Amino acid sequence: MVQIAKAVCCSQATVSFVLNDVPQVKISPDLRARVLSTAQSMGYGKGNPLRRVSMEMIPGVCIGVIMDQFAPMPSAFAAGERGFYGLCDGDVTILAAHTQGRPEQERNALARLIRAGAQGIVYESFATRRVSPEPFFDDLRVPVVLANCYTSDGRFPSIVPNEIGGARMATVKLLGLGHRRIATITGRPGDEAVQERFVGYRQALSEAGIDFDGLLVVAGDGTPTSGREAARRLLSLEDKPTAVFCHSAQTAAVFFDAVAEAGLRIPDDISVIGYDDDMLSAHMRPQLTALELPRWSMSAWAVDRASASSSATPGPHDIKKFEYSLIERASCQKR
Numbered sequence: 130m131v132q133i134a135k136a137v138c139c140s141q142a143t144v145s146f147v148l149n150d151v152p153q154v155k156i157s158p159d160l161r162a163r164v165l166s167t168a169q170s171m172g173y174g175k176g177n178p179l180r181r182v183s184m185e186m187i188p189g190v191c192i193g194v195i196m197d198q199f200a201p202m203p204s205a206f207a208a209g210e211r212g213f214y215g216l217c218d219g220d221v222t223i224l225a226a227h228t229q230g231r232p233e234q235e236r237n238a239l240a241r242l243i244r245a246g247a248q249g250i251v252y253e254s255f256a257t258r259r260v261s262p263e264p265f266f267d268d269l270r271v272p273v274v275l276a277n278c279y280t281s282d283g284r285f286p287s288i289v290p291n292e293i294g295g296a297r298m299a300t301v302k303l304l305g306l307g308h309r310r311i312a313t314i315t316g317r318p319g320d321e322a323v324q325e326r327f328v329g330y331r332q333a334l335s336e337a338g339i340d341f342d343g344l345l346v347v348a349g350d351g352t353p354t355s356g357r358e359a360a361r362r363l364l365s366l367e368d369k370p371t372a373v374f375c376h377s378a379q380t381a382a383v384f385f386d387a388v389a390e391a392g393l394r395i396p397d398d399i400s401v402i403g404y405d406d407d408m409l410s411a412h413m414r415p416q417l418t419a420l421e422l423p424r425w426s427m428s429a430w431a432v433d434r435a436s437a438s439s440s441a442t443p444g445p446h447d448i449k450k451f452e453y454s455l456i457e458r459a460s461c462q463k464r
Contacts, residue, residue, distance in 0.1 A: 130144045130145055130148070132171060133164060133167050133168050133171060133173065136167050136171075137160070137163050137164055137167050139160060139164070143156060143160070143164070144164055144168075147160075147161050147164040147165065148164070148165075148168060148173070189220040189221055189222060190220065190221050190222070190248055190249075190432070190436050191221075191222045191224065191245070191246045191247050191248055192221060192222070192223055192224070192247060192248065192249050192250070192251060192432055192435050192436065193223075193224050193225075193226070193238075193239075193242030193243070193245070193247030193249070193250045193251070194223055194224065194225045194226070194250075194251045194253060195225075195226050195228055195235060195238055195239070195242075195250060195251070195252050195253065196225060196226070196227050196228070196253045196255070197227075197228060197229060197230035197253070197254055197255055198227070198229065198230075198255035221432055224242055224245055224247060226238035226241070226242060232263045235263060235265075236263070236265055239265065239266075239269070243269070243271065247271065248271055248435075248436060249271050249272045249273070249274065249432075249434075249435030249436050249437075249440070250266075250269065250271060250272070250273045250274070250435060251273075251274050251275075251276050251431050251432070251435050252266070252273060252274070252275050252276065252278070252285075253275075253276040253277055253278070254275075254276070254277045254278035255277070256277075256320055256321070256322065257277050257278065257289055257290065257292065257320070257321050257322040257325075258278055258320075258321050259278065259279055259280065259281060259321075260275065260278045260279070260280060261280065262275075262280070262284070262285070266285075267284065269441075270441070271435075271441065272286075272434065272435050272436070272437060272438065272439075272440035272441040273285045273435075273440070273441070274286050274287070274288070274431050274434045274435045274440060275287035275288070276288055276427070276431050277289055277290070279448045282444065282445060283444040283445030283446045283447065283448070284444045284445075284446070285440075285444065285446060286434045286440050286446040286449070287446065287448050287449065288427055288430055288431055288448070288449045288450075288451065289448060289449075289450055289451075290322075290422050290427075290450065290451055290452075290453065291450040291451060291452050291453065292321075292322045292325035292326050292329065293325045293326070293328050293329040293332070294329060294450075294452055294453065295326065295329065295404070295420050295422075295452070295453035296325070296326035296327070296328070296329030296330045296333075296374070296404075297329035297330070297332050297333045298329075298420065298453060298455055299329075299330075299374050299402045299404070299420055299455070300313075300329065300330050300333035300334065300374060301333045301337075302402065302418075302455060302461070303372040303374065303400060303402060303461065304333060304334075304337050304339075306372070306400065306461060306462065306463045306464055307463050307464030308371045308372035308400060308464050309339055309371070309464075310342075310345065310368065310369070310370045310371045310372070311330075311334070311339075311345065311370060311371075311372045311373070311374060312345035312346070312347070312363050312370035312372070312373045312374070313326075313327070313330050313345065313346055313347075313373065313374040313375070313376070314347050314348075314349050314356065314359045314360070314363070314373065314374075314375045314376060314380050314384065315327060315346065315347070315348050315349060315376050316348075316349060316350065316351050316376045316377065316380075317348070317349075317350050317351065318348050323376065326376060326404070327346070330374065344366060345363070345370055347359035347362050347363060349376070349380055351377060351379070351380070353379070353383050356375075356379070356380040356383035356384065357383050357386070357387055359380070359384075360383060360384045360386075360387030360388070361387055364387060364388070364391045364393070369399075370399065371398075371399060371400065371464055372399060372400040372401070372402075372461070372464075373399060373400070373401050373402075374401075374402050374404075375401065375402070375403045375404065376404050377403065377404050377405055378403040378404065378405060378406065378407050378409045378410045378413075378417060378419055379409065380403070381401055381402075381403035381410075381413070381417050381419070381460075382409060382413055382417075384401060385401070385413060385414075395415060395460055396415065396459065396460050396461050396462040397462070400460060400461040400462060400464075401417065401418070401460045401461065402417075402418050402419065402420070402455075402460070402461060403417045403418070403419040403420070403460075404419065404420050405419070405420065405421075405422060406419035406420060406421035406422075406456050410456070410458070411458070413460070415458065415459035415460050416458035416459050416460065417458055417460045418455070418456065418457050418458045418459070418460045418461045419455075419456050419458070420453040420454070420455055420456070421453060421454050421455075421456050422451070422453055423451050423452070423453075423454065426451060427451050430449065430451075
């Protein structure tokens with residue numbers, strides 16, 4: 130600060146007031162701009178890129194995203210990994226923090242994000258679930274939006290995918306192709322999204338007048354090993370399914386291998402629909418028909434709400450549910 134003050138010809142105290150954005154002290158816009166410009170040219174804050182001095186020179190909206198988990202593949206909402214990054218076109222700057230869901234890390238991340246100039250906070254959960262954000266989230270003076278999670282009291286605006294509707298859509302598609310022995314390979318039984326997808330699957334069967342068969346439901350955990358074991362169990366049934374609804378594209382890929390090992394073909398012998406359409410789906414042979422989560426639309430909604438002052442008003446707020454769409458490819462055919 131001494132060096133900056135000397136270069137700008139002002140006091141060290143003035144430099145401190147500018148860099149710490151002290152609102153009680155009146156400083157002319159010209160002097161403030163010269164202090165910030167000089168600080169930036171001298172590399173001030175390079176040891177900590179989340180300094181406000183670094184962000185004030187960037188136009189547009191700055192949104193802070195707090196995630197409980199990073200992952201190599203996108204989560205159900207995928208705010209940080211893919212969805213939000215698609216909005217970083219110069220108008221929106223995204224600062225992301227990984228906290229593992231630990232309150233102390235969340236508190237520290239919030240302090241850094243706000244100090245860096247975040248005008249809104251998006252709190253994202255990797256798995257769709259109910260959450261209980263710590264009380265310090267209520268004390269923020271910027272909007273807070275929940276992504277892929279929600280609270281029981283509607284404290285904050287929240288957005289989640291319509292899992293029941295998505296699973297029902299996939300099952301109805303297979304029913305429309307004439308399939309009646311429709312199996313499903315689920316994810317981890319305790320996950321809320323898995324439970325809701327199971328509800329949608331059963332709803333579609335019930336509406337079609339088809340009795341539920343527990344042998345056609347096999348639980349996995351999202352790993353290739355569990356997916357392969359689930360596939361083998363279904364293919365070993367005396368009355369095999371003619372169609373399978375997999376809860377992920379990765380599980381569907383493993384199922385493809387198991388079908389080939391059994392001497393069968395997709396879709397000639399078994400039709401397959403996957404979930405959470407990603408790059409893998411279009412590169413499978415045959416290409417996988419899959420449900421696609423509208424990540425870009427959900428991200429845009431969350432950023433818009435996190436940027437709006439109305440989102441900072443007390444709840445209760447409704448839970449916004451976004452619908453899946455079905456991307457039809459070559460892995461399904463009429464029975």
